[in-house]
Amino acid sequence: MSKTLVEKIWDAHVVKSEAGFPDILYIDTHLIHEVTSPQAFDGLRKRGLPVLRPKQTVATADHNVPTINQLQPIKEELSRYQVDMLTKNCAEFGIELYGLGHPFQGIVHVIGPELGITLPGKTMVCGDSHTSTHGAFGAIAFGIGTSQVEQVFATQCLLQQKPKTMKIEVNGTLGKGVTAKDIILYIIAKISAAGGTGYFIEYAGSAIEALSMEARMTICNMSIEMGARGGLIAPDQITFDYIKGREFAPAGAEWDKALAYWKTLYSDADAKFDSVLTFEAEDIAPMITYGTNPGMGMGIKENIPATSSQPGKEQLSYQKALDYMGFDDNASLIGKPVDYVFIGSCTNSRIEDLREVAEFVKGKQKAENVTVWIVPGSKQVEQQAKNEGLDKIFETAGFQLREPGCSACLGMNEDKIPAGKYCVSTSNRNFEGRQGPDARTLLVSPLTAAAAAVTGKITDVRDLLAEA
Amino acid sequence: MKKFERLTSAVVPLNIENIDTDQIIPARFLKATTREGFGENLFRDWRYNGDNTPKVDFVLNDPAYKGQILVAGKNFGCGSSREHAAWAIQDAGFDVVISSFFADIFKGNALNNGLLPIQVSEDFLAAIFKAVDQDNNAQLDVDLESQTVTIVATGEKTDFEINAYKKSCLINGHDDIDFILNQKQSIEAFEQAR
Numbered sequence: 004m005s006k007t008l009v010e011k012i013w014d015a016h017v018v019k020s021e022a023g024f025p026d027i028l029y030i031d032t033h034l035i036h037e038v039t040s041p042q043a044f045d046g047l048r049k050r051g052l053p054v055l056r057p058k059q060t061v062a063t064a065d066h067n068v069p070t071i072n073q074l075q076p077i078k079e080e081l082s083r084y085q086v087d088m089l090t091k092n093c094a095e096f097g098i099e100l101y102g103l104g105h106p107f108q109g110i111v112h113v114i115g116p117e118l119g120i121t122l123p124g125k126t127m128v129c130g131d132s133h134t135s136t137h138g139a140f141g142a143i144a145f146g147i148g149t150s151q152v153e154q155v156f157a158t159q160c161l162l163q164q165k166p167k168t169m170k171i172e173v174n175g176t177l178g179k180g181v182t183a184k185d186i187i188l189y190i191i192a193k194i195s196a197a198g199g200t201g202y203f204i205e206y207a208g209s210a211i212e213a214l215s216m217e218a219r220m221t222i223c224n225m226s227i228e229m230g231a232r233g234g235l236i237a238p239d240q241i242t243f244d245y246i247k248g249r250e251f252a253p254a255g256a257e258w259d260k261a262l263a264y265w266k267t268l269y270s271d272a273d274a275k276f277d278s279v280l281t282f283e284a285e286d287i288a289p290m291i292t293y294g295t296n297p298g299m300g301m302g303i304k305e306n307i308p309a310t311s312s313q314p315g316k317e318q319l320s321y322q323k324a325l326d327y328m329g330f331d332d333n334a335s336l337i338g339k340p341v342d343y344v345f346i347g348s349c350t351n352s353r354i355e356d357l358r359e360v361a362e363f364v365k366g367k368q369k370a371e372n373v374t375v376w377i378v379p380g381s382k383q384v385e386q387q388a389k390n391e392g393l394d395k396i397f398e399t400a401g402f403q404l405r406e407p408g409c410s411a412c413l414g415m416n417e418d419k420i421p422a423g424k425y426c427v428s429t430s431n432r433n434f435e436g437r438q439g440p441d442a443r444t445l446l447v448s449p450l451t452a453a454a455a456a457v458t459g460k461i462t463d464v465r466d467l468l469a470e471a
Numbered sequence: 472m473k474k475f476e477r478l479t480s481a482v483v484p485l486n487i488e489n490i491d492t493d494q495i496i497p498a499r500f501l502k503a504t505t506r507e508g509f510g511e512n513l514f515r516d517w518r519y520n521g522d523n524t525p526k527v528d529f530v531l532n533d534p535a536y537k538g539q540i541l542v543a544g545k546n547f548g549c550g551s552s553r554e555h556a557a558w559a560i561q562d563a564g565f566d567v568v569i570s571s572f573f574a575d576i577f578k579g580n581a582l583n584n585g586l587l588p589i590q591v592s593e594d595f596l597a598a599i600f601k602a603v604d605q606d607n608n609a610q611l612d613v614d615l616e617s618q619t620v621t622i623v624a625t626g627e628k629t630d631f632e633i634n635a636y637k638k639s640c641l642i643n644g645h646d647d648i649d650f651i652l653n654q655k656q657s658i659e660a661f662e663q664a665r
Contacts, residue, residue: 018661019654024636027654029661039553041504050648055658067502081502088504132552132576148554148580150646158651160658164634196489197546200575230549232575296489296549316593320488320544413498413551422521434493434550436516 005271007168008237009203012143012268016126018160025162031125033060033155034111035098037067037089038415039130043153044092056159057097061120064089064102065110067415070378070405073103082416096156107250109381109407112136112349116220117383119249123238123265128155133349133431135226138235139219140242141268143203145233166232167201167277170270172208175284180465182359183218184351184429184448186210187225188290188300190282196298200230202278205270210284211236216245217355224350225431228297237269289464291336292433292446294324299433303451303463306333327435328443329423336445336461340372341425344456345438346402346449347378348412348430354387356429356449361393363453363464369401370459376403376418378410402456414439427455473585474644478566479612479623481538483530484603490543491550492577496559498551509555510562531563535607540567542599548577548588557581567613569620571596582637583646589613589620595629598622615641 006014018027040062047054054060067082069075077083086103093100101107107114112133115121123141128134130152137144151161173186191198204226211222219236226234243262246252253261270276288302299321301307309332313321325331346352346360357379369375377397379385385407388394397404411418412430419439420426426444429452433444445461454464500512517529525532541560547570548556557580560568567587581588591599602609602622610623615638621628633641640646651658 019657025634027651027657029658038501042506042554045505046648052652066498085502085504130552130554132550134552146552146576148552148557148576148583150554150580150583150648154648154651157648158655158658159662160651160654162636162647162651196549197572197574200546200572227550227576230546230574296491298489316544316597317488319486323487413493415498415501419499432491432493432550434491436497437493440497440516440521 005274007270007274007276008141008205008235008268009143009166009168012124012126013165015124025164028126028161028163030128030155030159030161031059032120032127034115034127034129034134035060035062035152036111036131037064037085039149040092040152041085041088042149043156044096046153047096047156050157052157054096054098054156059159060098061115062089062093062098062100063108063111063114066409066413068103068408069416070408070410070418073406079417106382109383110349110352110409112224113352113380113384116140116216117249117381119246119252122246122252122261123242123268128161132227133224135231135233136220136224136349138223138226138233139216140246141235141238141265143233143235146227166203169199169202169204169231169278169280170276171204171206172279172281173206173210173284174208174281175210177210177284177287180289180450180468181287182448182450183214183221185287185290186284187222188292188297188446189287191225191229191297192290192300193282194229194280196228196296197230199226202231204231204234205276206234206236212239215355216241217353220353221350225297228431238265289448289451291451291461293328293330293336294321295327295433295435296324297431297433297446299324300446303461304337306335307331309333337463339425339461340459341427341455341461342373343420343424343426344373344375344452345378345411345426345428345430346452347376347380347410349380349409350431351429351449352378352380352384354384357384357388357393358391360449360453361396363450364400364402364457365396367400367457369456372459373456375401375456376405376411378405379407381407411438413437427452427461472640472644472646475566475585475587475615475641477614477616478539479610480540481536481608482540482542482599482603482611483536483538484600485530485541485543486600488544489546489549492548492553492556493550495548495556496553501553501555506558507562509559510564513559513563539565540569540611540613541565542569542596542603545570545572545593547573549574552576554580554584557584557586561586569596569599582641585641585644587613587615587641589631591620591629591631595627598627
């Protein structure tokens with residue numbers, strides 16, 4: 004019988020499937036971090052259980068860590084305690100930890116791929132909703148709650164209903180200044196912040212196939228922002244080339260064996276999806292969000308849709324969002340001054356993102372009214388940026404290159420945007436208060452963020468690229 | 472896990488859509504390493520001003536609204552996977568959340584903690600908000616066994632869906648770990664066969 008890619012991977016991991024019960028799904032790799040794991044470790048202690056397969060678990064500290072003077076003791080007491088707790092728990096249960104100071108430390112969804120831990124055909128989970136990132140390799144990867152973290156610790160399995168499948172095709176060629184981030188913001192704006200709920204999404208089409216691995220990660224990363232548990236892309240030569248030679252990637256005979264299997268990982272031509280959507284790359288402009296959920300996005304030169312154009316029941320919430328942002332119906336955002344630019348997060352903090360920004364800002368200066376933070380996704384990305392001299396370009400431009408972590412994406416550490424301030428951000432969520440109480444977030448691509456940093460206001464990057 | 476069978480209670484209405492987990496419990500309050508105490512910061516930035524004084528117009532600060540049932544607009548619990556959202560709601564004294572649509576991860580987290588998420592139609596949700604508008608103490612009767620919600624004053628009633636396995640977990644107070652631990656042989660057999 005023909006199968007979708009999700010079904011192929013899912014079926015290969017079902018330990019037991021019984022009518023009336025969710026499937027017992029085997030989990031190949033469990034990624035953990037300091038925020039959503041302590042209560043799960045506690046649960047194990049209460050039940051008197053070990054971690055069943057500690058070698059299939061990898062830990063890092065990312066959500067709560069400072070991004071300057073990272074090797075000094077963490078000043079904030081609760082953050083320090085949480086990070087220390089992770090160290091203690093990993094030691095007690097025999098789990099490998101890439102903590103602060105380790106050359107592999109970084110955002111959990113950046114280090115998995117760069118270390119060759121993330122591989123096609125795997126099932127991967129983490130107590131973090133952006134685990135969907137790893138789907139870029141053709142893996143089933145999704146975020147779980149802490150009770151499920153405990154479940155995977157105890158059994159290396161999860162009870163899961165098989166999800167519905169959706170295919171989103173994007174065909175054609177992207178215009179100049181339009182990137183993977185714009186593709187995903189465009190899709191979310193089209194189908195809403197709830198449009199993918201209940202589905203696993205497979206991204207396909209010529210525009211997706213043309214993307215690098217890092218760009219594919221940006222796409223899959225934000226699947227959760229339309230409610231989808233996960234998103235994935237069939238692995239191809241671009242995937243295999245990216246993986247080969249990485250720290251924990253298979254090598255030698257193991258590589259050949261793995262590669263043979265990976266080449267079977269695609270949706271059969273006549274496989275049935277529960278839903279199929281198709282978009283054209285030519286229709287996509289650089290995107291920006293204007294509201295308080297990622298579905299409230301538009302082409303950067305468009306005007307904010309009027310409240311009256313929204314369905315009746317939704318008008319109250321829509322108006323509340325615009326009030327929070329300080330925006331009016333029908334307004335254009337072009338030329339609007341910004342206060343902060345944040346380039347980072349598991350969505351856009353990889354070396355290609357930093358290169359793209361550096362190439363754009365080379366020889367330019369940030370505007371006086373803007374504070375610019377660049378937070379690399381990992382120690383390896385940070386080191387690579389330095390090796391390539393990107394740090395010098397950022398320094399000359401007045402951008403702060405900080406140390407790796409989740410940082411201002413969610414403001415758990417000190418990197419918070421002050422109340423009322425506008426932050427143009429390459430992260431994934433524009434929720435109220437996400438980057439700090441009463442902070443206002445506008446989600447964009449790294450290129451659009453770089454343009455705002457240089458001009459100090461919201462700018463269509465295509466206009467600057469045309470001048471160059 | 473906490474058991475749930477039946478509840479008759481007044482409700483706390485929150486007629487807002489797309490309530491994300493950052494509103495339910497902002498990230499800066501996720502630093503605790505135990506499951507308790509998150510209720511204090513439930514809807515923190517909607518409940519309190521920057522100087523920690525309560526915002527008087529927010530429903531959780533209005534003594535007229537009490538009850539163990541939270542009723543909210545569609546796409547409740549979207550955003551992050553933080554189970555702290557379910558813990559905070561439960562810690563603040565709620566046993567049931569009703570909405571016309573739930574985000575997947577939140578729904579799973581709630582069920583794993585004995586907090587019952589009930590999805591009803593847009594029309595029934597509107598009927599609940601209307602009943603609470605008319606009487607802030609309007610009672611709902613939630614019966615898990617028969618999978619029904621009834622607006623006591625008007626007798627309006629609706630069925631709701633729940634996975635049969637999850638239903639039995641709630642009624643018996645069992646969790647997924649209890650279930651899978653009994654499958655250890657199957658797991659080992661699966662690993663060996665790979």
